Amino acid sequence: MRVLLTGGAGYIGAHTAVELLEQGHEVVLADNYVNSSPKVVDRIEAITGHRVRAYRADVSDRAAMEALFTEQEIDAAIHFAGLKAVGESVAKPLAYYRNNLDSTLTLLEAMERHGVGRLIFSSSATVYGTPERLPLTEEQGTGVCTNPYGWTKVMIEQILRDYTAAHPEFSAVLLRYFNPVGAHRSGLIGEAPNGVPNNLMPYITQTALGKRDHLSIFGNDYDTPDGTGVRDYIHVVDLARGHAAALGYCAEHCGVEVFNLGTGRGYSVLEMAETFARVNGVAVPYVFAPRRPGDVAACYADASKARRILGWEAVLTLEDMCRDSWNWQRQNPDGYEGA
Ligand code: NAD
Ligand code: UDP
Numbered sequence: 001m002r003v004l005l006t007g008g009a010g011y012i013g014a015h016t017a018v019e020l021l022e023q024g025h026e027v028v029l030a031d032n033y034v035n036s037s038p039k040v041v042d043r044i045e046a047i048t049g050h051r052v053r054a055y056r057a058d059v060s061d062r063a064a065m066e067a068l069f070t071e072q073e074i075d076a077a078i079h080f081a082g083l084k085a086v087g088e089s090v091a092k093p094l095a096y097y098r099n100n101l102d103s104t105l106t107l108l109e110a111m112e113r114h115g116v117g118r119l120i121f122s123s124s125a126t127v128y129g130t131p132e133r134l135p136l137t138e139e140q141g142t143g144v145c146t147n148p149y150g151w152t153k154v155m156i157e158q159i160l161r162d163y164t165a166a167h168p169e170f171s172a173v174l175l176r177y178f179n180p181v182g183a184h185r186s187g188l189i190g191e192a193p194n195g196v197p198n199n200l201m202p203y204i205t206q207t208a209l210g211k212r213d214h215l216s217i218f219g220n221d222y223d224t225p226d227g228t229g230v231r232d233y234i235h236v237v238d239l240a241r242g243h244a245a246a247l248g249y250c251a252e253h254c255g256v257e258v259f260n261l262g263t264g265r266g267y268s269v270l271e272m273a274e275t276f277a278r279v280n281g282v283a284v285p286y287v288f289a290p291r292r293p294g295d296v297a298a299c300y301a302d303a304s305k306a307r308r309i310l311g312w313e314a315v316l317t318l319e320d321m322c323r324d325s326w327n328w329q330r331q332n333p334d335g336y337e338g339a
Helices: 011-022 039-050 062-071 084-093 093-113 148-166 202-208 234-253 269-280 303-308 318-331
Strands: 003-004 025-030 053-056 076-079 116-124 171-177 180-181 215-218 233-235 253-263 286-289
Touching: 003 011, 011 025, 011 039, 011 234, 025 062, 053 269, 062 093, 062 215, 076 093, 076 234, 084 093, 093 116, 093 148, 116 234, 116 253, 148 171, 148 253, 171 234, 180 202, 180 234, 202 215, 202 269, 202 318, 233 234, 233 318, 234 253, 234 303, 253 303, 269 318
Parallel strands: 003 025, 003 076, 025 053, 076 116, 116 171, 171 253, 180 233, 215 286
Antiparallel strands: none
């Protein structure tokens, strides 16, 4: 298939591009590089030995999307493009609603004009809000989000349900990611946050590198085995394989389907920091700090639906995640800057 990856130069998009190219698909990528770099395209090509058709384009730009869909015969789209910093979304809600919703609507309109009927959307476990029960199954309703970023995911899921209801031949797969970490084994692509990282793994890797003094562990008084927050970390290469499986699924089914993409296993912040230090033989100094507002104690997936229906499951271990994150960070201390 020829697959459009919006936001394909981003962290998850780039790993998915590699996976799809290696499985024999063609990749067309559209990114405005607000949170990535054109260098990613060269890295994807270096890893795979295949060409990527890359467009520098804002997915909200109707004319740019029209040109892309006219030039390329797209079979399916994977919509990664979006702003994703939770804290920033609280400070700049309009920018988040504008970018995330507009890009989705513009993409859908272009797909409709060009008769493209398969879409995979990057949703998030954040749509569940505070978990009612663990592990989280897809049947649990979407909850109350604590930030505009999360609401954009809930709203886009709804837009896709409404669109599919009106177009029963359309196929939309909503993938709810848990906590993606790790990097491609080559160390050529990985997560490159701007400024001070918000997420745990890049904070750990930058601390190990000495760019940050210490890790602050947000809360050690949660109702969890060691008191620190528990999350379902998933290797980004496993996540990328999940998209390839979803692509096969949406080629053969119509309607909306939701899948959790997680491992089904939760690890605490302390386990993460200690495993990272042990596997890589580096120090990760940490201090306990107050809870971060909006955080839940624990969040992990029931990943059985994806296993049953997509035939996909995560296979890489926590050790793989820690080793590959460090390999990427060591080789690229400043991300793609200066590369
Ligand atoms: P990322 O920021 O690395 O990638 C997103 C890409 O989209 C970037 O390359 C950015 O430049 C691009 N982009 C943003 N707005 C655009 C626009 N209007 N037009 C064109 N390109 C645009 O983020 P990621 O971690 O790869 O996440 C990909 C998707 O998965 C996002 O939608 C994100 O919300 C979602 N998601 C991520 C996580 C996570 O923890 N990384 C978890 C759940 C869901
Ligand atoms: N966390 C932490 N210190 C940090 C960043 C994160 O203790 O510098 C914790 C956070 O409180 C949560 C877990 O690590 O329990 C995962 O946080 P992240 O922001 O990576 O993901 P999310 O909160 O979206 O699940």
